[in-house]
Amino acid sequence: MSTLVTESPIPTKLTRPQSKQRLRVCHVSMTLRTGGLERLLVDFGRFHNRDQYELSFVSLGPVGQPAEDLQAAGFDVETLGMPKTSKGAALQKLKTLLRDGQFDVVHTHNTYPHFYATLAARWAGISTIINTQHGRGCGSGWKSHWQFRIANRLATRVVGVSADATKLCQSQNPASASRMQTIWNGIDLERFKFTGPRNEPTAISVARLSPEKDYATLLHAMQLVIQHEPRFRLLLVGDGSERARLEQLATELDIRQHIEFLGERKDVPDLLRKAGFFVSSSKTEGISLTLLEAMAVGLPIVTTRVGGNPEIVVEGETGKLAPAQKPEALAAAIREMLDEQPLWPTMADAARKRVEQHFNVRNMVSQYEDLYQTCVASK
Template structure:
């Protein structure tokens, strides 16, 4: 059988997500498709909303991407469009992700999709701690339709079992993986980034990467940066802030920096395609989220050899060993965040040792191949014929 024929014969997995755009969940999905054996499964991505050029990162041929074009609010017609899409595709398995996709489990069951997987990757502002009665009720109602759950952090795994009532044998904790060849420590001085004159020769760059949405709380990072200069008396001519990403909170961060007279010390370039290069210009990485599943950007920063300051929420403590590979601080605590950053500025050897240990941890535990193998094991176990 020719390779093309093998691909056509391979069973289809439909991945149902909200929207295919820049984000940790979406990055993880593309990494998964790129690293699963192409002869084992075909893939289609069904987006409840739409998709952007981010899909060009997919390296596997033949991945169909479909937009359901769900309108804001209640769009009853999107259920019918999703049902007809699933009937046309006739996948062996559907893999939904997060709250926005879980209703697709019911449509998949009605459409005759026999194998159904649901993944939890993190929470949004409207239910930071997974305690909403409405959302818990929805998950519990749909739980019998789901053949297997995947949680990207131990926190989410415990919540699925203890709060949602999933059976432990039906839940698998699978860590995200990172490309440690693309993300690697810098060799020599950092490349020039930002507007002319942004980086001086001995600049100390505090960096972050992510959607600039309220749940990511980049405002706390900006407040901490201001405190470093105003109260910790770190020199303005050395300190720099680099926040990569776009979203509704970007303007508020820029305004706060302007009010403090520090806009020239910061660069908020919006969405970028050169994240590995920009990370190699940083001296410390910050993840200030209010809630998190398992952060791809923390893993990328660790692979880059950066010490990580992160909030002690969700899956962050699984990744950052405070005092060993980085520092954990409470959420919404700019003063404590500033204290942690001050330590790394004043103790360069500490920053270097934490970054080296983080890099070693990524190489040992968070490879893309290990992640793909774990997902493949779940898919294969569900697809295996029943024992006689």
């Protein structure tokens, strides 16, 4: 097993050619720290077909627990040390790493790694390059659009994690639209066993406490809900830059006693089982893993009608959708959910079945592996 490094030297094991009986795939991401994308990369390692594929992982920047998990499972993991390492030096080192590793496929994740790793892969003589966009499109700034279009001209296929994301990517780069497709994210159903909702007016939300999750809207909605149901409580799981501001807002709205700020936790499956339903107030989403995890446990969902959320939640069947950034509308959806408490078990069953049918991580990994085979064969 290689030693996880924190700077930019080229490792020896990662670049040593292995058996050509299996396709060698190198995943390249911005970081390997805690997050939904990084959890998916760990799942790629856990559930890939070991008889046909040999995986390695490269992070352009910082690493954390996901990198340690992958390394503990026997995978080679490398970080190029950006931003401390200059872009030019990182590009050169990545090219050397990909060339010496004799990779068949380079799989990049999101726009920044897509741009740099695609250039490095082409420079190294690798022709099969897959990119996955994990959010809504390639980003909002002109630089992201420029990088996306340049990289797409050299890449083999671009995958959106939702139909919404794919459609947006196609609009951002019409010239490459024909090489874009959708593969829904998935979760490990074995980790999230079905238990069903707890029969009490408690909701749970799991996410980074960051601006795009818009928890301020949820807190304002809670103030309105509590007037309708004084027993209503929220378990808020996660940490981030917005935590102090949200705690202050909860105090100002006089709802602090109704919220438990639980911070970042490793026992999310157990915490989900303590709630009656799941709630989210995000302004943007690709395919939310936390929604899928909650549905797998058997929680009805109240969330915003953004990104891939309507592809996950079936209105009236597995949950309720509300417009984003509208506290009154979100509060109305939460009140409806509370009033329909006798229907929660039925929603729970439907939620679990939907995840089993469409969002199983094993199926997701298998679809990517089929894509690898198709693209390599076409080259």
